[in-house]
Amino acid sequence: MNIVVLIKQVPDTWSERKLSDGDKTLDRASSDAVLDEINERAVEEALKIKEAGDAEVTILTAGPDRATDAIRKALSMGADKAVHVNDEAIHGSDAIATAKVLAKAIGTVGDVDLVLAGNEATDGRSGAMAGMLGELLGWPSLTHANELTVENGTAKAKRETDEGTSDLEASLPAVVSVGEKINEPRYPSFKGIMAAKKKPVTTLGIADLGLDASEVGLAGSLVQVDSFAPRPPKSGGQKVEDEGDGGAKIAEYLVGQKLI
Amino acid sequence: MAEVLVLVDHVDGEIKKNTYEMLTAARRIGEPSAVVVGTPGTATKLAEGLAAHGAEKIYVAESDDTVNYLSTPQVDVLASLVERVSPPAVLIPAGADGREVAGRLAVRTNSGWLNDLVDIDGDRAGTHSIFGGAFTVQSRATTDTAIVSWRSGSLEVEENAAAGTQETVEVPATDAAKSAKVSNRAPIVGGDRPELTEASVVVAGGRGVGSADNFNVVEGLADSLHAAVGASRAAVDSGYYPNQFQVGQTGKTVSPQLYIALGISGAIQHRAGMQTSKTIVAVNKDPEAPIFEIADFGIVGDLFSVAPQLTEEVGKRA
Ligand SMILES: Cc1cc2nc3c(=O)[nH]c(=O)nc-3n(C[C@H](O)[C@H](O)[C@H](O)COP(=O)(O)OP(=O)(O)OC[C@H]3O[C@@H](n4cnc5c(N)ncnc54)[C@H](O)[C@@H]3O)c2cc1C
Ligand SMILES: Nc1ncnc2c1ncn2[C@@H]1O[C@H](COP(=O)(O)O)[C@@H](O)[C@H]1O
Numbered sequence: 001m002n003i004v005v006l007i008k009q010v011p012d013t014w015s016e017r018k019l020s021d022g023d024k025t026l027d028r029a030s031s032d033a034v035l036d037e038i039n040e041r042a043v044e045e046a047l048k049i050k051e052a053g054d055a056e057v058t059i060l061t062a063g064p065d066r067a068t069d070a071i072r073k074a075l076s077m078g079a080d081k082a083v084h085v086n087d088e089a090i091h092g093s094d095a096i097a098t099a100k101v102l103a104k105a106i107g108t109v110g111d112v113d114l115v116l117a118g119n120e121a122t123d124g125r126s127g128a129m130a131g132m133l134g135e136l137l138g139w140p141s142l143t144h145a146n147e148l149t150v151e152n153g154t155a156k157a158k159r160e161t162d163e164g165t166s167d168l169e170a171s172l173p174a175v176v177s178v179g180e181k182i183n184e185p186r187y188p189s190f191k192g193i194m195a196a197k198k199k200p201v202t203t204l205g206i207a208d209l210g211l212d213a214s215e216v217g218l219a220g221s222l223v224q225v226d227s228f229a230p231r232p233p234k235s236g237g238q239k240v241e242d243e244g245d246g247g248a249k250i251a252e253y254l255v256g257q258k259l260i
Numbered sequence: 261m262a263e264v265l266v267l268v269d270h271v272d273g274e275i276k277k278n279t280y281e282m283l284t285a286a287r288r289i290g291e292p293s294a295v296v297v298g299t300p301g302t303a304t305k306l307a308e309g310l311a312a313h314g315a316e317k318i319y320v321a322e323s324d325d326t327v328n329y330l331s332t333p334q335v336d337v338l339a340s341l342v343e344r345v346s347p348p349a350v351l352i353p354a355g356a357d358g359r360e361v362a363g364r365l366a367v368r369t370n371s372g373w374l375n376d377l378v379d380i381d382g383d384r385a386g387t388h389s390i391f392g393g394a395f396t397v398q399s400r401a402t403t404d405t406a407i408v409s410w411r412s413g414s415l416e417v418e419e420n421a422a423a424g425t426q427e428t429v430e431v432p433a434t435d436a437a438k439s440a441k442v443s444n445r446a447p448i449v450g451g452d453r454p455e456l457t458e459a460s461v462v463v464a465g466g467r468g469v470g471s472a473d474n475f476n477v478v479e480g481l482a483d484s485l486h487a488a489v490g491a492s493r494a495a496v497d498s499g500y501y502p503n504q505f506q507v508g509q510t511g512k513t514v515s516p517q518l519y520i521a522l523g524i525s526g527a528i529q530h531r532a533g534m535q536t537s538k539t540i541v542a543v544n545k546d547p548e549a550p551i552f553e554i555a556d557f558g559i560v561g562d563l564f565s566v567a568p569q570l571t572e573e574v575g576k577r578a
Contacts, residue, residue, distance in 0.1 A: 247569025
């Protein structure tokens, strides 16, 4: 089975995230970048399928030079190879333009059976990449999977969102997005880290994908950002030690604020 | 006036409040048309509420397929309506299901997608609140139709009597090779407490609550304030409280009048989901807990003595 896992490098949620003044895009240089936690789970799920049977796992990302760190991490977990779409022109792509790039890039991997993605990235939170890719590729999308089985050309998933649960089923090829509860991702072993250094990474530009610069990046986006403003940071107010009357003190405060 | 489409959010024959927010927002841009996608008989139950909140038209797209496939029926129905009426905007709830419909619809109709809006004006300029409210961003779609995902709880609902004229539209047959089949659908039913993203008061518990049983301390305070209950990821991961109540970066974003955090340290990822709350009250044993950096009022103390006392004080004033 031929599996593609979509990974995204995101600003570390532990560091402060900023937007750049120039073109109002995410300022990726201002914070640490990490492989998004949800994508580690997508990689883990692909590796489980590989270990249960036979599969080749290709990591795919669209991102700048330093996304190679995220790729190495995924390879050191045990994926076989990677495709890195890296092109200045992609900078500033909206969700739809990104989906177009990824759909074309999936096409370079051969006859793909299964695409695995995170259900929602911690930075953009579009939360619809799997659905958009399904739409572009003409494949079914099984989203927010907290359990996945792939057998006899069929994917079955247990879907869980804030709105409810359900069972999903579709024929391959298909796109699956994984949820936070699907698995616990493994840590790369020392052997895995060493092996990853030798695994092939193909770097592609948008011309290699048959895309034109006007179709991607800020130019190809159908949404335009007019302005942005940081919210003034909230500062702490009163802090008091409980002396047996903490609950009453809060009640007094809430009365003062006309909240009760 | 141009028709603005609103995808009706409904569960078990009831309209979700978010739908009324979207109808209210749609009226700024044009004439709201509600789109009901559901099993046969659904629209009859919803029509009155939709008309009372400004729906001039109600498109009724009913078939059993609508619950048997994931998001495709909604996308198919909306895509054919977009082609027919060329709306300046299509408003769709920003929950997990809605965002999937919106993203797919934007791809299918080649329209700009404004995701997770908290406001929109008559010229279709949208406002997003990102990174947990740290930034406000204004954006617009450059296409004739804007696909808008609407974050619930962002707007005061206005009533506005309208015609609510019903028109049946076809649900195209779903191509099973391109869609996921759905079975055993189990929507989460709210219970008696207000919904987390819509509540004006939220009482949340963290790892400090210590166990699932102890969450009754959180629930007791919540009930005295008619509040929703929330939880940190640590509390959810430890099995103290169900997943759908998680507040934070990978959970829900809430912005109530009052947020009370009990036994929550206030990690940046938790704050990302609640720091735009109007008033924040925190109870934590640790005076150095980061939650105090953003709390308007903080008590350094044991939540098991402070919270029950507060519940009692609130009860006295009720
Ligand atoms: C990618 C990513 C996404 C994440 N998303 C989320 C998210 O959506 N939501 C979220 O909440 N977290 C999220 N986290 C986790 C986050 O980093 C914290 O681990 C989590 O918020 C901690 O929860 P907590 O405050 O309940 O637990 P802790 O940090 O363990 O804090 C417990 C607090 O309770 C206090 N306490 C203990 N006993 C008592 C008592 N009897 N009375 C009073 N106080 C007491 C302690 O002093 C302590 O401050 C995410 C992390 C990552 C990496
Ligand atoms: N630039 C990208 N490169 C590779 N995968 C991506 C990219 N953007 C999004 N994805 C995938 O889509 C998922 C959901 O992302 P998002 O739609 O941004 O919430 C992520 O977890 C990734 O699996």
